[in-house]
Amino acid sequence: xxxxxxxYRISTKALRNSGLIFFCGENAAESHPVSMQHILxxxxxxxxxxxxxxxxxxxxxxxxxxxxxxPGTDIPLILGICHEIIKNDWHNKDFIEKRxxxxxxxxxxxxxxxxxxxxxxTWVPADxxxxxxxxxxxxxxxxxxxCICWAMGATxxxxxxxxxxxFACLSALMGYVxxxxxxxxxxxxxxxxxxxxxxxVLSHWLxxxxxxxxxSWEHWIGVWNEHAPITFEEMKAxxxxxxxxxxxxxxxLTVSRWYEGVLEPSVKQPNPxxxxxxxxxxxxxxxxxxxxxxxxxxxxxxxxxxxxxxxxSSLADRPDGIIILPASTVFEKEGSVSNSARQxxxxxKLVEPLWKSKPDMEIMKELADRLGFGAHFTYDSPxxxxxxxxxxxxxxxxxxxxxxxKRQQEYCxxxxxxxxxxxxxPVKGEYWGLPWPCWNDExxxxxxxxxxxIPVSEGGNEFRTRFRGADSTPGNPVSDDGVxxxxxxxxxxxxxxxMNCDGTPGSGWKFELDCDWKDVISENKCPSGAGKxxxxxxxxxxxxxxxxxxxxxxxxxxxxxxxxYDDVEDHYRVKCLFKTIQQERKNLVNxxxxxxxxxxxxxxxxxxxxxxxxxYLVELQPEMYAEINPETAMGLGVRHWDYIWVxxxxxxxxxxxxxxxxxxxxxxxMPYHWAGWFxxxxxxxxWPSGTGELALGDSCNIITVDGYDRxxxxxxxxxxxxxVYPV
Numbered sequence: 001x002x003x004x005x006x007x008y009r010i011s012t013k014a015l016r017n018s019g020l021i022f023f024c025g026e027n028a029a030e031s032h033p034v035s036m037q038h039i040l041x042x043x044x045x046x047x048x049x050x051x052x053x054x055x056x057x058x059x060x061x062x063x064x065x066x067x068x069x070x071p072g073t074d075i076p077l078i079l080g081i082c083h084e085i086i087k088n089d090w091h092n093k094d095f096i097e098k099r100x101x102x103x104x105x106x107x108x109x110x111x112x113x114x115x116x117x118x119x120x121x122t123w124v125p126a127d128x129x130x131x132x133x134x135x136x137x138x139x140x141x142x143x144x145x146x147c148i149c150w151a152m153g154a155t156x157x158x159x160x161x162x163x164x165x166x167f168a169c170l171s172a173l174m175g176y177v178x179x180x181x182x183x184x185x186x187x188x189x190x191x192x193x194x195x196x197x198x199x200x201v202l203s204h205w206l207x208x209x210x211x212x213x214x215x216s217w218e219h220w221i222g223v224w225n226e227h228a229p230i231t232f233e234e235m236k237a238x239x240x241x242x243x244x245x246x247x248x249x250x251x252x253l254t255v256s257r258w259y260e261g262v263l264e265p266s267v268k269q270p271n272p273x274x275x276x277x278x279x280x281x282x283x284x285x286x287x288x289x290x291x292x293x294x295x296x297x298x299x300x301x302x303x304x305x306x307x308x309x310x311x312x313s314s315l316a317d318r319p320d321g322i323i324i325l326p327a328s329t330v331f332e333k334e335g336s337v338s339n340s341a342r343q344x345x346x347x348x349k350l351v352e353p354l355w356k357s358k359p360d361m362e363i364m365k366e367l368a369d370r371l372g373f374g375a376h377f378t379y380d381s382p383x384x385x386x387x388x389x390x391x392x393x394x395x396x397x398x399x400x401x402x403x404x405x406k407r408q409q410e411y412c413x414x415x416x417x418x419x420x421x422x423x424x425x426p427v428k429g430e431y432w433g434l435p436w437p438c439w440n441d442e443x444x445x446x447x448x449x450x451x452x453x454i455p456v457s458e459g460g461n462e463f464r465t466r467f468r469g470a471d472s473t474p475g476n477p478v479s480d481d482g483v484x485x486x487x488x489x490x491x492x493x494x495x496x497x498x499m500n501c502d503g504t505p506g507s508g509w510k511f512e513l514d515c516d517w518k519d520v521i522s523e524n525k526c527p528s529g530a531g532k533x534x535x536x537x538x539x540x541x542x543x544x545x546x547x548x549x550x551x552x553x554x555x556x557x558x559x560x561x562x563x564x565y566d567d568v569e570d571h572y573r574v575k576c577l578f579k580t581i582q583q584e585r586k587n588l589v590n591x592x593x594x595x596x597x598x599x600x601x602x603x604x605x606x607x608x609x610x611x612x613x614x615x616y617l618v619e620l621q622p623e624m625y626a627e628i629n630p631e632t633a634m635g636l637g638v639r640h641w642d643y644i645w646v647x648x649x650x651x652x653x654x655x656x657x658x659x660x661x662x663x664x665x666x667x668x669x670m671p672y673h674w675a676g677w678f679x680x681x682x683x684x685x686x687w688p689s690g691t692g693e694l695a696l697g698d699s700c701n702i703i704t705v706d707g708y709d710r711x712x713x714x715x716x717x718x719x720x721x722x723x724v725y726p727v
Contacts, residue, residue: 013420014341014448016041017181019139020146023051024074024167025153025718029058030602032151032187036062042181046141050132052077052124053153054597055627055669056662067132068664071597072550072719073122074154077129078166079545080118082110082173084133091137095175099463102536102544106169109544121547121558137174145182146174151189153599156718158564158578161711162545165537169545172533178451178461180419188340189606191330195338198396198436199389203252203572208393212249223392228375240270251572254713256286259295260574268573278312279305280327280360282607284675284699287715288706290651293317293678305363308609309691311675314683324688326357333359335382336389336405341447343420343433344398346405361385397437397527404434404441420447431459437528439521450533457521465529541565541710550719551582551707552649554589554666565710572713581706585649585721592648592721594632594668598700601671608673612695624677624697625656627669628724633659636726643727645680646670646703648720653698654680654727668722670700678702680727 015021015038028036040062043049051060052067052074060066069077085091086107096103115126139146148171154163167184168177176182188194199207210216218232239248247269253261261273276299286292296302296316304312305325313324334349353359358366361382368377379385383402390399407427408415414422420432421444434445439456446461454460521527536543547562549555565578603621604611611617626646628638638644640659645652646668654677655670663669676684676696684692705720 013038013417014180015039015147015149015185016045016418017144018042018047018147019141019144019181020048020050020135022136022146022148023049023053023059023063023150024078024148025053025150025155025163026187027051027053027057027059027151027153027599028149028187029062031189031600033602035187042141047144048135048140050135054595054663054667055599057599058602067124067128069122069124070554071595071667072157072159072553073547074157074163075159075166075545076113076118076121076547077124078170079110079113079547080115080122080124080129081133081136082106082170083113083118084115084130085137085173086110088133088137090133091173092175095172095177099175099177099532100172101532101534106535106544109546113547121555121562136170145176145179146171147176147182147185149185149187151187153718155709155714156716157714158551158707158709158716159542159545159548160709160714160716161540162542165540166545168533169535172535177533178448178453180448180451183448183450186340191339192337194340194342195336195344198338198342198393198398203254207389208396208398210395212251214249217248219394220392223388224376226388226391227378230376242269253574254572255281256708256713256715257288257572257574259288259292262295262298263291264574266575268570273299275299275301275303277303277305278310282609282675283311283315284607284701285672287701287704287717288650289315289678289699289702305360306609307357308613308693309688310607310609313688313691314686315675315678317683317686325363326355327363328353328357328359332357333361333382335361336386336400336402339433341433342435343431343445344400344405344435345433346402346409348409393436397439399438399440399443400434400436400445401441404430408432408434429458437461439527443521452526455524456526457524460524460526462526462529463531463533465531549582551578551705551716552585552588552592552719552721553582554593554595554721556586556589559583559586564707568710571708571710576708576713578707578710588649588721592723594722594724595666596646596648596668596670596700596704596720596722598670598672598704598717601673604671604673606673607675608695609675609693611673612676612693615694618695622695623656624653624671624674625658626653626724627658627660627663629661629663629665629667630659631665632668632724633657636724638724638726645725645727646700646722647725648703648705648722650703650706651679653700653703655698657724668724672700672717675699 021039021042028039039049049063050065051063052069053060054069054071056066115129118129119126136146148167150167157163171177171183205211206216206220210219221230221232221235236246236248239246261267293315297318301321302316303323304310305327307327307329309324313322331350332353334347336344337347338344365377368374386402390401411425411427414425414427415432416423422428422430429444431445431447435447438445444459446459450461450463452460452462548564549559549562551564553559559582563579564582567578567580568576601621603617638657640657642657643654644657645654674697676682676693677698682696684696704717707716
């Protein structure tokens with residue numbers, strides 16, 4: 001999701017200041033164990049820690065309260081909490097009036113989700129929902145706001161975007177946004193996932209969240225001209241056309257469904273995909289693996305770039321056409337990385353690259369040279385790359401120069417563990433990592449988005465105004481009929497101010513490539529505008545989040561009342577079925593009675609290529625398994641650690657039975673870090689000699705559902721129907 005929609009991310013250290021921490025779709029004790037220390041510190045200081053999850057996780061074991069809910073019902077759970085807060089008049093009316101838009105439309109939806117209705121949908125007792133509402137509105141640590149945290153447990157759903165939207169609404173309801181220790185916090189999976197997102201290694205944005213329109217391209221072409229001259233028309237000539245429109249302006253395939261570009265004749269582009277680069281990516285983290293395996297076998301060329309061979313070298317059953325390029329590890333290269341809190345840090349090279357491995361930037365430059373456009377890749381160092389980002393990333397203002405980051409590294413002892421601000425020395429007043437927006441070379445960084453009780457020059461911020469009414473008035477929300485709803489007193493728009501809020505002439509400042517924003521910031525105006533948070537996001541399929549049953553629902557009786565989305569003909573260039581397959585599988589629960597959900601293990605990471613090649617970690621977690629309830633196991637005649645099949649409509653996985661009460665008798669849990677088997681058959685002989693992994697197993701993504709988020713095309717991995725039986 002774009003950060004402007006819902007993401008009020010803060011440093012995990014700031015969670016120490018929370019009054020209540022609510023996990024929904026996150027298991028930091030296993031997925032983010034270092035960050036978990038800050039949650040436990042907040043708990044020690046008096047904060048309440050609540051974990052809502054379909055499974056009793058290691059985080060739940062450390063919580064003050066565990067709330068078990070049905071996979072895929074996050075939205076009604078949160079709306080039920082909101083219902084009780086509004087009903088009891090606990091919501092923050094002043095914040096809602098002054099800093100939000102669309103509350104009345106949100107309330108109309110919330111009225112349909114009283115606790116008794118939510119109980120029927122979610123498994124959560126109505127009294128528990130009432131108690132959660134009270135605690136959210138009255139955090140036990142007096143004077144401290146509440147915070148909600150999530151990871152892929154919330155995003156990897158057909159309604160993943162609206163899961164995050166409803167979390168934002170819950171925070172805005174109490175005015176916890178923009179307060180230290182409050183708001184929303186997305187836990188990222190790797191050290192530079194946020195950095196990769198900021199650089200938009202995606203199919204529908206240019207770097208730093210610029211769109212695909214002509215103005216955005218011209219902006220970045222202006223930046224890239226520092227290397228070698230190129231015009232907009234020359235860039236456009238590099239793109240094919242489809243249906244009369246240049247593909248430079250069209251969303252591309254997503255990583256979740258890239259294989260459709262190989263296999264699907266109706267893909268919305270002139271030619272199929274003929275080559276795939278797998279660069280630092282775990283293919284076993286992608287669902288519909290049978291389709292992906294077939295695509296890997298049909299492309300003309302497959303290239304894997306990674307410190308390990310990974311399954312990019314072995315999943316495809318083909319005699320040739322695979323190239324493996326050895327990339328350096330994090331210890332063998334340097335550069336900037338951005339963490340979940342938008343903090344940018346300089347990472348140092350500790351040793352020279354081993355054997356023939358090379359840093360990613362060197363591989364990319366060499367590829368550019370050999371492909372004939374090396375003149376546009378004239379970077380001499382990672383510092384050059386960051387300086388280019390500093391020049392071009394105006395929308396989010398990543399102005400964290402290499403020199404400032406290295407200076408922070410040198411004086412790291414000056415930074416407080418409480419608020420991440422330096423208290424002394426040449427970095428005094430700066431925030432660790434200069435979190436963007438960092439408006440100029442003197443700005444301290446913005447540690448908390450949308451905090452407006454401190455000056456912009458000291459890290460203050462506002463809600464953005466990147467939307468226009470039908471009358472093209474910057475910053476004004478629109479009504480259902482497209483008419484502007486608010487006048488000039490609403491605030492001031494992003495990067496341009498013809499008129500101040502009081503009607504007097506404004507300064508006229510605007511975004512420019514090399515603007516340092518000193519005058520703007522000295523006036524305490526936020527260059528990204530002064531807007532409002534949106535309870536109602538009119539540009540999304542569901543402007544206000546509502547419950548929609550998963551594609552494969554265990555409750556056929558709820559599908560007609562809470563149906564999924566209509567089918568989409570062109571969803572990132574491919575057709576995406578929602579309602580059609582939900583209706584076809586309406587009674588699937590009769591044959592597949594259990595709910596399958598997936599997640600992480602603390603011993604393994606991502607696709608597991610690195611951790612399943614480590615003898616110590618393999619000793620701790622040697623085999624793939626599925627957690628099943630003792631009652632389920634007893635009914636099947638299965639004992640702990642017997643081999644079982646877990647089967648869905650997509651196929652089956654041969655795994656060990658982990659008999660445990662962590663899951664109830666309606667749920668099965670599988671970790672997603674495994675590969676090396678395909679439906680019980682090993683393919684370890686297909687790894688290049690000496691590069692195979694030490695621990696192998698079936699990937700759960702062979703059998704996860706063929707459902708995708710309606711807005712982002714993110715895969716659904718957290719809710720589908722399965723059956724279990726002995727091998």
